[in-house]
Amino acid sequence: MSDANVRIPEEAKDRLAAIAAAEGLSLRAYLARLAETMLTPSERAERAEKARAALKDWNGYAPTAAEARDLDSELDRRLAEAAGQ
Incomplete structure (x- = not known):
């Protein structure tokens, strides 16, 4: 699986990373899990x-x-x- 770069404000990245860390996940793993649970x-x-x-x-x-x-x-x-x- 290839990775993608997404540009977001630093504050948003820091917040997402903190949420991911609190759940014992990397930011990459957290975003992948989030994408799987969201509906188009x-x-x-x-x-x-x-x-x-x-x-x-x-x-x-x-x-x-x-x-x-x-x-x-x-x-x-x-x-x-x-x-x-």
Whole structure:
């Protein structure tokens, strides 16, 4: 396996190295493990679609795009209210 160089701010590298060291890993091993556990946008979309299909099969819930936007807006409003904004 070949290595790649990634340019990030020194502070970010130091933070990641500290997290890796606390878990007993090298920065290289930590980043490789992190990459294996993260989902790409297409993988997230696929999982979300499967979850929506399972929810619809389970209880018939299938909000329209407009209903989902309204629900998201309501959630945002409530979170902002709870945070005192």
